Amino acid sequence: MSGYLSIRNLTVCLKSGAPILRSVSLTVSAGQVHGLVGESGAGKSMIGKAVLGTLPRALHVTSGEIWLDGVNLLSLSQTERRKQIGATAALIPQDPLTALNPSKRIGPQITRRLVDILGWSKTKAQQRALELLDEVHIPNATRVMRSYPHELSGGMRQRILIASAFAAEPKLIIADEPTTALDVTVQKQILRLIAEMQQRHDTALLFVTHDLGVVSKVCDTLSVLYAGKVVEDAQMNRFFMRPIHPYSAALLAATPTYTDPTGSLTPVPEHVIEYVEKEVAEHDVRAAR
Amino acid sequence: MRDARGGEKRPIGMRLWLSGGWLTVLVLAALCAPLIAPKDPLMQDLFLGRLPPFWMDGSEPGYFLGTDSLGRDVLSRILYGARLALIVAVIAGSLTCIVGATLGLVAGFYRGWADRIISRFVDIWMAFPPVLFAILLIAVLGPGLTSIIIAIVVIDWTRFARVIRAEAMSQSAMDYVASAQVAGRTRFGTMMTEILPNVLPTIVALLTLEMGIAVIVEAILSFVNLSISTDSPTWGGMISEGRTSVHQAWWVLVFPLITLFLTVLSFSQLGEGLKDRFDPVLR
Amino acid sequence: MTVLRNILIRLLTTAVTLFGVAVIVFVVIRVVPGNPIAMMLPPGATDADIAQLQAQYGFDKSIFQQFIIWLGGVMQGDFGQSISLRQPVANLVLGRLPATLELSIMALVMAMLMGGAMALLGTRYRDSKTEAAVDVSAGMALSIPDFLWGLVLILLFGVLWPVFHISGRISPSLNIDFSTNFYLFESLIRLRFDVWADLVAHMFMPALALAIPLAAIIAQLLKQSLKETMHLDYVTLARTKGYGENHVITREALPNAILPTLTLVGVQFTFLIGGTVIIERLFSYEGLGNMAIDAVINRDLPLIQGIVILFALLFTVVNLVVDMLYVVLNPRLRHA
Ligand SMILES: Nc1ncnc2c1ncn2[C@@H]1O[C@H](COP(=O)(O)OP(=O)(O)O)[C@@H](O)[C@H]1O
Ligand SMILES: [Mg+2]
Numbered sequence: 001m002s003g004y005l006s007i008r009n010l011t012v013c014l015k016s017g018a019p020i021l022r023s024v025s026l027t028v029s030a031g032q033v034h035g036l037v038g039e040s041g042a043g044k045s046m047i048g049k050a051v052l053g054t055l056p057r058a059l060h061v062t063s064g065e066i067w068l069d070g071v072n073l074l075s076l077s078q079t080e081r082r083k084q085i086g087a088t089a090a091l092i093p094q095d096p097l098t099a100l101n102p103s104k105r106i107g108p109q110i111t112r113r114l115v116d117i118l119g120w121s122k123t124k125a126q127q128r129a130l131e132l133l134d135e136v137h138i139p140n141a142t143r144v145m146r147s148y149p150h151e152l153s154g155g156m157r158q159r160i161l162i163a164s165a166f167a168a169e170p171k172l173i174i175a176d177e178p179t180t181a182l183d184v185t186v187q188k189q190i191l192r193l194i195a196e197m198q199q200r201h202d203t204a205l206l207f208v209t210h211d212l213g214v215v216s217k218v219c220d221t222l223s224v225l226y227a228g229k230v231v232e233d234a235q236m237n238r239f240f241m242r243p244i245h246p247y248s249a250a251l252l253a254a255t256p257t258y259t260d261p262t263g264s265l266t267p268v269p270e271h272v273i274e275y276v277e278k279e280v281a282e283h284d285v286r287a288a289r
Numbered sequence: 290m291r292d293a294r295g296g297e298k299r300p301i302g303m304r305l306w307l308s309g310g311w312l313t314v315l316v317l318a319a320l321c322a323p324l325i326a327p328k329d330p331l332m333q334d335l336f337l338g339r340l341p342p343f344w345m346d347g348s349e350p351g352y353f354l355g356t357d358s359l360g361r362d363v364l365s366r367i368l369y370g371a372r373l374a375l376i377v378a379v380i381a382g383s384l385t386c387i388v389g390a391t392l393g394l395v396a397g398f399y400r401g402w403a404d405r406i407i408s409r410f411v412d413i414w415m416a417f418p419p420v421l422f423a424i425l426l427i428a429v430l431g432p433g434l435t436s437i438i439i440a441i442v443v444i445d446w447t448r449f450a451r452v453i454r455a456e457a458m459s460q461s462a463m464d465y466v467a468s469a470q471v472a473g474r475t476r477f478g479t480m481m482t483e484i485l486p487n488v489l490p491t492i493v494a495l496l497t498l499e500m501g502i503a504v505i506v507e508a509i510l511s512f513v514n515l516s517i518s519t520d521s522p523t524w525g526g527m528i529s530e531g532r533t534s535v536h537q538a539w540w541v542l543v544f545p546l547i548t549l550f551l552t553v554l555s556f557s558q559l560g561e562g563l564k565d566r567f568d569p570v571l572r
Numbered sequence: 573m574t575v576l577r578n579i580l581i582r583l584l585t586t587a588v589t590l591f592g593v594a595v596i597v598f599v600v601i602r603v604v605p606g607n608p609i610a611m612m613l614p615p616g617a618t619d620a621d622i623a624q625l626q627a628q629y630g631f632d633k634s635i636f637q638q639f640i641i642w643l644g645g646v647m648q649g650d651f652g653q654s655i656s657l658r659q660p661v662a663n664l665v666l667g668r669l670p671a672t673l674e675l676s677i678m679a680l681v682m683a684m685l686m687g688g689a690m691a692l693l694g695t696r697y698r699d700s701k702t703e704a705a706v707d708v709s710a711g712m713a714l715s716i717p718d719f720l721w722g723l724v725l726i727l728l729f730g731v732l733w734p735v736f737h738i739s740g741r742i743s744p745s746l747n748i749d750f751s752t753n754f755y756l757f758e759s760l761i762r763l764r765f766d767v768w769a770d771l772v773a774h775m776f777m778p779a780l781a782l783a784i785p786l787a788a789i790i791a792q793l794l795k796q797s798l799k800e801t802m803h804l805d806y807v808t809l810a811r812t813k814g815y816g817e818n819h820v821i822t823r824e825a826l827p828n829a830i831l832p833t834l835t836l837v838g839v840q841f842t843f844l845i846g847g848t849v850i851i852e853r854l855f856s857y858e859g860l861g862n863m864a865i866d867a868v869i870n871r872d873l874p875l876i877q878g879i880v881i882l883f884a885l886l887f888t889v890v891n892l893v894v895d896m897l898y899v900v901l902n903p904r905l906r907h908a
Contacts, residue, residue: 409592410592412585412592413589413592413593413596415842415887416590416592416593416883416884416887416888417596417846417880417883417884418861418864418880418883421846421849421864421865421879421880424849424865424868425597425600425601425876428868428869428871429600429601502717505719505720508719509719512850512854513850513853513865513869515869528723532726532854535727535730536731539727539731542726542727543727546723546724546727549720550716550720550724553717553720554712554715554716557714557715558711558715561715
C-alpha cells in the first residue's frame with residue numbers, strides 16, 4: 001500500500017548527533033485520516049515539520065525519504081520543495097493565537113497566496129475566501145475579512161486557519177494538535193469542523209494529538225510514537241480492540257473514556273517505560289552500526 | 290529527558306585581548322613619553338615644516354611620522370598627547386562614574402521623591418545636545434584640564450544614572466533584598482551590601498565605555514579650540530590642525546586620527562566585552 | 573479618557589523639561605566671567621557706552637528679572653536680539669533650522685536603509701559567516717562616534733578619492749535664488765536636479781558620518797527582532813504556503829519586527845540630531861549647530877539661548893512623533 005504521503009525510515013538528528021526521530025515510517029492514504037499519537041515531546045510535531053520543511057535550524061534530516069504525491073521531497077531544492085508543499089499540502093497549526101500575522105487583516109491572509117502563488121485573480125480569490133468562511137460557519141464573513149486577528153476570539157481564529165488551510169484545495173492537511181490551545185467548549189466544535197471539512201474536500205489528513213480519545217473519533221489509521229520511534233502502526237478498530245505493543249496498551253489504559261468512563265487516570269506503569277526505553281536504546285545501537 | 294541540546298560556548302574574547310593590548314601599549318607610551326619621544330613635541334622649526342613620514346620622498350631621518358606646518362614632530366606630539374588623553378579618560382571617567390552611579394543607585398533603590406527629582410534632571414539633560422552643552426560649559430569655565438573634566442562629568446553623569454537606576458530597581462525587586470530587609474539590615478546597609486555588588490559589573494563596563502567617550506569629548510573640544518592651552522600637544526588639536534591642511538600634509542591628520550580611532554575602539558570593545566562577560570543573563 | 577489624560581501629562585512634562593532647559597542655560601551662561609558687551613565695542617569705548625549698551629540688552633538687571641523678561645518675550649515669539657549678528661534670534665535660528673533638518677533627515681534615511689539592509693542580510697543568512705560579518709561591522713560602527721567617522725570620510729572621499737565636497741552646503745558658483753531655506757526639498761520640486769545633485773554631494777559625507785552609528789544600532793536591534801519573529805508560528809505557516817524565504821522575511825516578519833525597534837530608534841534619532849553640532853562644524857555646513865558653536869565662541873548669549881531651546885524642542889517633538897507613529901503602525905493600538 002503506497003499512500004499519498006509516505007514517510008520511509010526518516011531519521012532527524014540534532015547538530016550534536018542526538019536523534020529526535022528514529023527511522024520513522026508512516027503512510028497516509030488519499031482521503032484517509034491518520035492519527036499520530038504520543039506523549040508530549042515524543043517528536044510528533046517534528047514529523048509534521050519534516051514533511052513541511054519547517055524543521056528548526058538546530059535539527060536536520062540525516063536519512064530517509066518523504067514521498068508526497070509521488071515526489072520525494074528530500075530530493076528537491078528548497079525553493080522547489082516549498083512550491084511543491086504550497087501546491088499540495090497545508091498546515092492547521094496548534095495555536096491559533098500566534099499563527100495569524102498580527103499586522104495584517106484576515107482577508108489578505110487567506111487570499112494573498114491564491115493570488116501570489118496560484119495566480120488567481122483578486123476577485124476570484126476574494127470569492128473563494130468568502131465561500132470558505134461560510135463553510136467553516138463564520139457569520140458576517142465580509143466584516144471578518146476586514147478585521148485584524150486580535151479582534152477575534154481563539155475559536156474564530158482557528159476556524160479561519162482551517163478555512164485558509166483548505167483554500168488551495170490541498171491533497172494533504174497536517175493538523176498539529178489543532179484543539180489543544182482552545183477552550184474545552186470550543187474543542188469539540190473545531191474537531192467536528194475539521195472532520196467535516198476533511199470529508200467534504202476528500203483530503204488526506206495527518207492528525208497529530210496526544211489524546212487517544214480524540215483519535216478514536218476522527219481517524220482511520222494511527223501510529224503511536226515514543227521518543228521519536230514508531231512503536232505501533234495500526235488500523236483504528238484493531239488498535240482499540242487489541243493493541244499489540246505494551247506501551248500502546250498502557251497508553252490506551254491511561255485514557256479514561258475507554259477503560260472506565262468515570263475517568264480515573266492511570267499513568268503508564270514503570271515497567272512499560274523501562275521496556276520501551278530498552279527498545280529505543282537497542283534501536284540506537286543498531287543504527288550506530 | 291532526551292533533550293540533548295548542546296550547550297553553546299561563547300568564544301572567549303579575542304577583542305578583549307586586542308583592545309587590552311593596545312591600551313597597555315598606550316599607557317606605557319604615555320608614562321615613558323619623555324624617554325621614548327624622539328623630539329621635543331613643542332619644538333618648532335619652520336625650515337622643517339610639513340615633512341612627510343619616513344617612507345616618502347623628502348622625509349628627514351628622526352621624524353618618523355613627519356612634521357606639521359610648524360615643523361613639530363608628529364610622533365612625539367602623539368606620544369605626549371596620549372598623556373593628556375589618558376589623564377582625561379581616567380579622571381573624568383571615574384568622576385562621572387562616581388557621580389552618575391551614586392545618583393542612579395539612590396534613585397533606583399530609594400525611589401520616592403529622590404527618584405522623581407533625579408529622573409526629572411535626567412530628562413532635562415536628555416533634551417540638551419551634549420556637544421553643545423560641553424562647549425557651552427567650557428566657554429563659561431574657561432579652557433583648561435579642570436574645565437574639561439568638569440564638563441564631561443556634568444554632561445555624562447546621566448549615562449550612568451539611567452542604567453544603574455534601572456539595574457538597582459530590578460535588583461531591589463529580588464527576594465534576597467527583601468530577606469535582607471527582614472533580617473533587620475538598614476536601608477543604606479542593604480544598598481551597599483546587597484545591591485551595589487550586583488550592579489558593580491555593569492558599573493565597571495560602563496566606566497570603560499565612558500573612558501573612551503571622555504577621550505572623544507576632549508578631542509572634540511580641542512578640535513573647536515576650547516581644550517587646554519594650544520601649546521600642549523593634544524590629539525584633538527593635532528586633528529584640528531590636520532583637517533585644515535589635509536590636502537597639503539595628510540599625515541598630520543591621519544596619524545593622530547588612527548591613534549584616536551584605535552583608542553576609542555579599544556575602550557569600547559573592552560567595555561562591551563566586560564559587559565558580556567559579567568552579564569548574568571548571558572552568563 | 574485615559575488617552576486624553578496621557579496626552580495632558582505628556583504635554584505637561586514636556587513643558588517642565590523645556591522650562592528646566594531654559595533655566596539651566598540662562599543660569600550657566602550668565603556665570604560667564606567675560607563681559608560680552610565690552611567685546612562688541614571698539615577699543616577705547618567709555619564705561620558709559622558699555623553701561624548704555626548693557627541696558628539696551630537688559631544685562632544690568634538681576635538674573636531673575638532678566639529671565640522673566642526673556643520668558644515674556646518668548647511667549648510672544650520674541651527670542652531677543654543676537655549680539656554678534658545684530659538680528660532677531662528667532663529669524664536667525666529659523667533660517668538655519670531647515671539646513672539642519674535636511675541633514676538630519678537625510679542621515680536618518682541613510683541609517684534606516686543601511687541598517688535595514690544589514691539586518692535583512694544577517695537574518696537571511698543567519699548563523700553563517702555573513703551574519704557574523706554583520707555583527708562585527710555593526711559592533712565596530714557603533715563603537716566609533718560620528719565625529720571620528722566624519723574625519724575618516726574626509727580622508728577617504730575628500731582626499732584619497734575626492735568624489736564629494738568636504739565643506740559647505742552648496743557650491744557658491746551655482747546661481748539659484750531659493751525662496752525657502754529647505755534647499756534640498758525646494759530644488760527637487762523646482763526640478764533643478766543639477767542643484768539637487770550639488771546639495772547631495774555636499775551633504776553626503778556629513779550625513780553618512782551621522783548615519784553610521786545609528787545604522788549599526790538599527791542593524792542590531794532589527795536583526796534581533798527579526799530573528800525572534802522568524803520563529804513565530806505565522807512565519808512558519810507562511811513558509812508552508814509556498815513562499816520563498818525572501819518573501820517570508822520581508823513581507824511576513826519585517827512589518828512586525830519593525831515595531832519594537834521603532835521607539836528605540838526614536839531616542840537614537842535625537843542623539844543623531846545632537847551630533848549635527850560637531851559634524852556641521854567639521855564639514856563647515858551652514859546649519860544650526862555650526863551657528864551654535866560660533867555663538868558660544870562669540871559669547872552671544874541671546875543666540876545661544878535660542879538655539880539650545882530650539883534643539884530641546886526638536887528632541888521633544890521627535891519623541892512625540894515616534895510615539896504617534898507607534899500607535900499608527902500598530903493595529904492593536906489603532907482601534908483602541
Ligand atoms: N528547536 C529545537 N532545538 C532542539 N531540540 C528541539 C527543538 N524543538 C524541539 N526539540 C526536541 O524535539 C523533541 C520533539 O519535540 P516535538 O516534536 O515538539 O514534540 P511533540 O511530540 O510534543 O510535538 C523534543 O524532545 C524536543 O526537546
Ligand atoms: Mg507538538
